[in-house]
Each structure stands twice: as C-alpha cells, then as structure tokens.
Amino acid sequence: MRKAFNKTLLEIAREDSRINLVLADIGYGEIEPFANEFPNRYYNVGVAEQNMTGVACGLGMEGNIAVTYSIANFPTLRCLEQIRNDVCYHDANVKIVIIGGGVSYGPLGVSHHSTEDLAIMRALPNIVVMAPCDIPEAIAATHAMIEHDGPVYYRCGYKNEPNIHNGAIDFKLGKAITVEEGDDLTLFFVGPIGIEAKKAAEAARKRGIKTRLVSMHTIKPIDREAIVAAARETGKIITVEEHNLSGGLGSAVAEVLADEGALDVKFKRMAFPDIYVGEVGSQEWLRSLYNLDAAGIEKEIYAICGV
Amino acid sequence: MGYGKYKEFADKIRKDCLYMCNVGASGHIGSMLSSADLIAVLYEKILNVDPNYPDDPDRDRFILSKGHAGAVVYAALAEKGFFPKEWMGTYYCDNGKLMGHISHHVPGVEYSTGSLGHGLPVCCGKALALKKQKKESRIICLMSDGDCNEGSTWEAIMFAAQTGLDNLTAIVDYNHIQALGFTKDIINLKGLTSKVAQFGWGVVDIDGHNYQEIEEALSHLPLEKGKPTFIVAHTVKGKGVSFLENTVASHYAHISDELLEKALQEIGD
C-alpha cells in the first residue's frame, strides 16, 4: 500500500505544484522518485519529527500543501503537540502520513506498532482521520486527502495488502463503503485488517449468516448514517480494527449509537485489549494471537448471532 | 537620529502591559518588560506590517515564540491601530478579546504560541515557502531563554542552517531567568551565541535595551549572506520597574492596584 500511496502522491504532485514532502529521514526506497523529480519541494529535516511538523505547518500556512511522512508513531505521537498547537489549531494545510498502521511492522516491536493513533488523532479538532483498507481505497484516499483543505491524518498500510473491495469504489471522505450487503449483522472494519473480516463474513455466509461488511475508511468525521442504519436494519454490530480498544473505530461507533439512541443493538468491539503487543511475530501471526484473524472474527459472528 | 521615539513607544508598551496584567490579575509581566524595547524597535521601524492590510502577502512575518509575553505584542499592535486600545481592558477577562498567550485570533498576530519551542520550526517552514516565492518578506522569531531549552528549537536551528534560510532571524530575549529560577542554575545557556554560530548561523550579541544596538542589528539582515541570523539580546527581566527587575518572582508576579501605580510612576509620562 505504501507503494500505491507514494506513486499516487507523485502523480498528483505533477499536476499540483503546491505539494511539498517533508520527511524526517524515513522512506528509503520509496520517496526517491519524488525527491528526484521535485528537489525544490522535498525536505528531509533529519531525525527531528517536531521540526518536521513545524516546518510543514509553516509551509502549509503559506500557500502550500505539506505532507509529512514517516512510520508508525514517529510523525504523530513524537510531535503530537506540534500537530495540536501548530497544525490543527491553525488549520494549516498539512497532511500527516504514516506507513505501517497497526502491527504492520509486527516483529520490529512495540515502538513500531501504531495501536493508539486513531484514538489520539481523532481527539483533535480540525483534523480528518483516514485509514484505507486496500490499494483502491489508498489511491482514492490520497486524492481525497489532497483535495481536502486542512489537516488530514492518513494511516497507510505497509505492503502486500490484498484487495477487499470487489470492484470500483465510490470513495467520499467521511462516507463508509459497503463491501457486501447483508441484514443479519454489520461488520464495520477500518484498514487492511478488513481482509480478515471479509474472510470471516464469507465463511459465515456459507452457514447462512448474511453479514453487511462495511469499510469505515474515515474515522473522523465518521459516517453516522451508516452506523444508525446498521443498528436499525441489522440489530447487531461488530467492529474490527488493528488498534487498541480505547478510542478507535469501536469507540467511535459506540459513541454514535449512544448519541443517536440506537442502543437496542448487540454490539462487540474487536481490537487489541488495551495492551502493548509485546510478543514477537508477523502482523498475520499477531492478529491470530489476539483473535483478530478471520477465525477469531468468525467466532464472534456466531456468538453475536447466537448460533 | 534620535532614539527618543523608541523610548516613547517602549514606555507606552510597558505601561499597557502593566495595565493588562493588573486588569487580568495575570502573570508574566517580567517576560513582557524584558522584551518591550525589542518590540518597540520591531514595530516602530523594522517590521513591514500594516494595520490597514494585515494579511498583505508581502508583509514580514513576526512570530512570538515566547507566547506567555503575548501582551507585549498586543500592546504594540493596539498602539499601532491593529485593534481598539479598549480591548486591552479585557485582557485575560471573561469574554475578553485578548487571551493570555498570544493568539492569531487577534488582528495583526501572525501565529499562536504558548508552549515553548514551537515558534522557530514554523518560522523555518514560512521562511522556506517565502524564499521559494521570491518574496522579500523577512521572518522574525522572538524567543525566550526558556525556548532554548526545548529540543525542537535546536532541531530548527540545525535545519535553518542546513537550508541556508537567510530570510530568517531569531532573537533571543536573554533575560537569564526562567519560570523557576536563573537559567545558569537550571540549564546554563552560557556561550549560547558561539554555540549557535557553530551550528552555522550568523550571530551577534546586543544589549536588548539599547535602541541603537537593536536598530543596528535588525537593519542589516541577514548578518551573513546565506545564513540565518541569531541575535542574542541581553536583557533584564522586569526591565523598567525597579521592584521587578532581575527577579524570579517577576515571572508570575501579580500587579495589584498599588503596584501598578508605583510602576507607572517609575516609567513616568
């Protein structure tokens, strides 16, 4: 997915001279085409994420679109106050991109797991929070990010994400995309972990359970209509995210259900259980360890459906 | 030429700041008074900013990184007609026009700060952008010695030199006192000027209360072609009010009605 992101950004940058890429010495093997083609719109500030974000804010306030780019929590938590006080408070045209959402960098360890980012970024006023699930979404989300005037957080995957959508998608910022129709329950997912949700839904379908599978690629602003409709029409909701339990997709959905009085619903949040993922292993293995793989999700589908 | 106009303007700014701290029952007067002479020269002579056209794309960008001294900029802006002077009577008050730490919601204020170490990185971004636009605008950042404790300031110091931002000037209001004490006892900034020179900036030490030295330094920017400029302005915290001068207490001192009267008398008409 990072390749799709970088390729798309480069293509947009060819048409839009406002785009500047601001790095903190991360992106080897990925950012060179941009750097070579647009040396005057490319800055590597060194290993200095606070300055990266401040510089991007200054660029963004003077007519540019500044994209900061790094992995995991480096461009978010390391410089969170710069994102809050500088970028978001001043509504600067800055896009914050991470590569390796969730435990994409599984065996690299906890420093490289972004498992609180959605909650933390979602808490900031003035920012859009997105996490595309597959290549078509990643490409569409890159365009949407640039078209949006103001701060955006873009949680990118890493590599080899399979397609989840079944064909062309109609991507609109803040508008969920239904991957499969169904009326027995709704499975909301965010990001590439959606492939596990899709496999689980397919397995359950063979046993007669029709899952509405929905990609919630934008966490903020969240698609309230899709959530309320899911509650009213399917009565059961499971949320799946590669993130900790606190404050992410599941929390956002629960808030909408409570706000809208749509509480007559069976509801289950699937996420890491408020921990640091300290075990050593690949993204796939860690998902299965925490029952966030297709088999784990399938079990929850049966549990919520009482079968 | 005389420097009387600076003294006159600085006196007004000092009195306005004392008044605001009194009506707001708020702190940071020492930090405001140490900057007052720098601010007076900046707004009287140096900065190309216009109250009738505050968003002029060709304006100079002035960012106060020591946002806790925001009232010193509010005073200059009010005196220059960016907003009604009456607003100063609402400083720090419920439903007031002026918040404690400098705010871009106030006409003429370029940027909001309040947490130290934020100003210089943003100035670097603005300096890059304006350089690419081939604008003559200068980017001037006024920092505190506390600002120089922050790692982000040093990240920006390294970056500005690396990228040759000679349209950028940082001024340190080096009053040798920070929130809890004297800088030498907390984080000693001894040799600050030569340290920053080593990082690749053009540097100069000035007396931050000597109008001639301030004007001279700011009238010949950049100090060195191809380099950002770092001006270490040696100042006295609480300058101009004897009972506040060079005291740690002046950082949070409350300006009661009685103290206000005493202070105003010292500054005179």
Ligand SMILES: [Mg+2]
């Ligand atoms: Mg100080």
